Every structure is written in structure tokens, then in C-alpha cells.
Amino acid sequence: MxxxxxxxxxxxxxxxxxxxxxxxxxxxxxxxxxxxxxxxxxxxxxxxxxxxxxxxxxxxxxxxxxxxxxxxxxxxxxxxxxxxxxxxxxxxxxxxxxxxxxxxxxxxxxxxxxxxxxxxxxxxxxxxxxxxxxxALAALTGYRALVTKGNVQKGQTVFIPGAGSGVATYIIQFAKALGARVIVTSRSAEKREQALKIGADLAIDTNSDWKKELADETIDLVIDSIGRATFNKSLQVLKQGGRIVIFGATTEDTVDFNLRDFFYSQYQLFGSTMGSREELRELIALMEKEKIKxxxxxxxxxxxxxxxxxxxxxxxxxxxxxxxxx
Incomplete structure (x- = not known):
């Protein structure tokens, strides 16, 4: 063969x-x-x-x-x-x-x-x-990051740096099915438009001033797979006590950040990798119910x-x- x-x-x-x-x-x-x-x-x-x-x-x-x-x-x-x-x-x-x-x-x-x-x-x-x-691979990765680790709740706002990845396209659709607001970034205007078409509520330019663009938003959860290039920018827009989930690092693996700012803001940081058979069955059930493609x-x-x-x-x-x- x-x-x-x-x-x-x-x-x-x-x-x-x-x-x-x-x-x-x-x-x-x-x-x-x-x-x-x-x-x-x-x-x-x-x-x-x-x-x-x-x-x-x-x-x-x-x-x-x-x-x-x-x-x-x-x-x-x-x-x-x-x-x-x-x-x-x-x-x-x-x-x-x-x-x-x-x-x-x-x-x-x-x-x-x-x-x-x-x-x-x-x-x-x-x-x-x-x-x-x-x-399976991307959907399972996204579901665990969003639901198991991120503990997303109805009415919360999820921020996803990088809208074009396969995992991001699942997270957008899962989050919307679960009643969350979704904000994404991309350098590409075409990808931003495509993200909006599959359910994202707001799509901003990755190279823009995130704090300015999101000044009127309350970001409850950040799901980031980019790494060093976006980690600190993500923390700057995350609400105090908010959660950030990392499932990848397409830029450099090592990140420097201010520990004092981190603990004073009561941020919660989670790592996530793939997921279990139990979670795969959960996400398939969600997809079938909502007809997510x-x-x-x-x-x-x-x-x-x-x-x-x-x-x-x-x-x-x-x-x-x-x-x-x-």
C-alpha cells in the first residue's frame, strides 16, 4: 500500500x-x-x-x-x-x-x-x-483547552490570538455553541473575515494596540498557542483573576513575564495538551447537537x-x- x-x-x-x-x-x-x-x-x-x-x-x-x-x-x-x-x-x-x-x-x-x-x-x-x-486532533486540543482547562461559561468572553489555525476554528465554534463571546486576532484581513463568518464576534489586527482595541471588553479567558510573541500582550488585556490556557508555542518557547504583576492580578495559568477519549466523545456529542462542521x-x-x-x-x-x- x-x-x-x-x-x-x-x-x-x-x-x-x-x-x-x-x-x-x-x-x-x-x-x-x-x-x-x-x-x-x-x-x-x-x-x-x-x-x-x-x-x-x-x-x-x-x-x-x-x-x-x-x-x-x-x-x-x-x-x-x-x-x-x-x-x-x-x-x-x-x-x-x-x-x-x-x-x-x-x-x-x-x-x-x-x-x-x-x-x-x-x-x-x-x-x-x-x-x-x-x-480529532485539533478539535480535541481545542475542546480541552476551552472547556476542561478554560472552564468557559455562558456569557463570558474568550480571546484567541491567531484566528487561522485549525484548533482556533474549533474553539470559535465550540465557544459560541456554549454561549460565550469570541474575539480573535489575525494579521490577515481575509482570515479575520473568515473568523467572523464562522461565529467570532470581533476580529482585530494582530499588529494593532490590543489594549486600545479591547478597552471596552472584559476578557475572561485567553487561549494562546503562539507563545512568546503574544503571551505578555494577552496578559495585558486579560481581566484580573482571569484564566489563560496555553496549548502550543509556534513562536519561541521561553517567555519572560513580571511575576509581581501576575500574582497581584490573581491570574490563573493552565497548560493543556490534546485530550482524553472521554472528552472526544463529549465534543462529538456537542458537534452533533449543534451541527458544528x-x-x-x-x-x-x-x-x-x-x-x-x-x-x-x-x-x-x-x-x-x-x-x-x-
Missing amino acids: KAFVLEQGELKLRDVPEPKVGKGEVVVSLKVAGLNRRDLYIKNRWGNKEEALVLGSDGAGVVEDVGEGVEHLSVGDEVIINPALRWDKNSDAPPEGFDILGMPDDGTLAEKIAISAKQVEKKPDYLSWEEAGVL PVVGHTFKLEDIQDAFDFLEVNSQFGKIAIKIS
Whole structure:
């Protein structure tokens, strides 16, 4: 079968052996996989190892084979892949043994995948294959940051620096479904307009004076994945006693901030990473109730996946990138 792999430091599309089903597993014939920024970073972390690693964390497809002991799934079921491995129940932090699919386990950028049946959920009927294929990683990350860690409440205001990421598009829609007001930033006028179309109440220029722009707003919760470039600016607009949740750092990881200002203002700082199977099921239920759809910005064929990687690196997309497998 065809798969997109990282091998000896090089990305390549090549033939690999088809996976065989094991006890407690299913083999899924993938229709669509999602491309994430994580896939860009893995090349640096995996290094020049000789064994080929199949990239990809998100995916959706049809169950092709069912292993011994699997009773809740059948051949022909339409499913999505849960990339948060070995994290069943919601907890304060991931349990020992937690990994994200796509490293060190082979991922979804392939025609088929063998995976524990615990990592598979039924595909919501109202979603297209493209929408289902890009769902889990970004939606789960956003839901945990907003709901579990951020504890968003109806009537509160959520501020999201950077409106174009896949995670941000989910947070905007989840927050609105839960009755919150949403404010976002972007350097791109087009992305600001797109954010408003999917529910954001206000979209401001990232390069503007946030304190001035938001002088009449009360920011209860900041959800930031940019890092050093926005952290202190976010604190300046957060209300005293407000919460800030960090789930990524696309700029530099290290941040300097004034501890005295922080503790006098009674800010609350939370870290967040992915989420549990329990949270994934909660967010799917919310999506089905509100008919929330993932934002698919661009779709590429598997044979054109290098073009998709190049496009992702430029960071000009709004929403998710889908890879059509079959």
C-alpha cells in the first residue's frame, strides 16, 4: 500500500507492507487524513532513523477487518481515528504511556492503518469524509483547552490570538455553541473575515494596540498557542483573576513575564495538551447537537502530499488541510 513516510531524514511517498489486524485491533481503510503542524515538527525529532515512520495523526475511513475481542465495531463501519493514544478518562494530565499517533506509532497518511479498537469512534453521519478526516486532533486540543482547562461559561468572553489555525476554528465554534463571546486576532484581513463568518464576534489586527482595541471588553479567558510573541500582550488585556490556557508555542518557547504583576492580578495559568477519549466523545456529542462542521481550508491528494506540506509551512491556510487517500 502507499504511505507517506519519514525515513533516514527524508520525506517520501512509497509502498509499505499492509497492516495486519491484531487482538483488540481493527484495520481501517482510510478515506481522508488530516495534516497538522505536528507533522512538520516530527522530521526534526525523528532524525535520521533508518526505520520508516508513517506520518499523520488524523483520519477517517471504513473498518476493513476486526480482530479478536472487538465487539463494538464491525466490518463496514464508518469511523474516525482518535490520535490521543492510551488516554481513556479525563484527568488533570495525560497518563503514563500517552502518545500522539504518528510518532512513535505509525500514523494515518497511508491507505490503511491497524489500530486499537479503543482509538476508533463512529463517524458522525452529517460530516463529509474530508470533515471527518481532519476532526480529532485539533478539535480535541481545542475542546480541552476551552472547556476542561478554560472552564468557559455562558456569557463570558474568550480571546484567541491567531484566528487561522485549525484548533482556533474549533474553539470559535465550540465557544459560541456554549454561549460565550469570541474575539480573535489575525494579521490577515481575509482570515479575520473568515473568523467572523464562522461565529467570532470581533476580529482585530494582530499588529494593532490590543489594549486600545479591547478597552471596552472584559476578557475572561485567553487561549494562546503562539507563545512568546503574544503571551505578555494577552496578559495585558486579560481581566484580573482571569484564566489563560496555553496549548502550543509556534513562536519561541521561553517567555519572560513580571511575576509581581501576575500574582497581584490573581491570574490563573493552565497548560493543556490534546485530550482524553472521554472528552472526544463529549465534543462529538456537542458537534452533533449543534451541527458544528470542521473548517476544511484545502484538500490535496495523497500523491500531491509534498505540495500540502509546503503549503502548510507557509502558514497561509484558514482551517484544516485534508489529504484524500482514496
